[in-house]
Amino acid sequence: MTHTRSSRPSTTTGTSDAANQAFVLLRAGFTVAPIVFGVDKFVGLLADWERYLAPWADGLVPGTAHQAMLVVGVVEILAGLLVAVRPAIGGYVVAVWLLGIIVNLVTMGEYLDIALRDVGLMIAALALARLAVSPASRAAQAAQDAR
Numbered sequence: 001m002t003h004t005r006s007s008r009p010s011t012t013t014g015t016s017d018a019a020n021q022a023f024v025l026l027r028a029g030f031t032v033a034p035i036v037f038g039v040d041k042f043v044g045l046l047a048d049w050e051r052y053l054a055p056w057a058d059g060l061v062p063g064t065a066h067q068a069m070l071v072v073g074v075v076e077i078l079a080g081l082l083v084a085v086r087p088a089i090g091g092y093v094v095a096v097w098l099l100g101i102i103v104n105l106v107t108m109g110e111y112l113d114i115a116l117r118d119v120g121l122m123i124a125a126l127a128l129a130r131l132a133v134s135p136a137s138r139a140a141q142a143a144q145d146a147r
Helices: 012-043 055-060 065-085 087-108 112-131 135-146
Strands: none
Touching: 012 065, 012 087, 012 112, 055 065, 055 087, 065 087, 087 112
């Protein structure tokens, strides 16, 4: 009888390795993406960001929609940097930020596909925050910080 290998790890070490790999992927993604999107609020290569700002949200902040997007860009850059240095906190910050984006988009009644995508990203950011406090992730983070 031929024994096929399971794709699931059977040891604690294998599970820890998988959790650490997931943590590293999520940490890298939630560091790079917010920084790139934040910088793009200043250069405007990826999107016309102002069109995604709900009128009610634009009314809450002083200045123009463009100026609001510049503030958004700064917050996104800071959130990405926070994920890089403190992912256990940064993951929650990004999740709350994404929730705000979701509310903004849903209340516009437009871009619901983007809002749905951001729900998935929010769940991933929450997973990052949880993985950041796992023993394997703490060990990996300590090793990275020591370099």
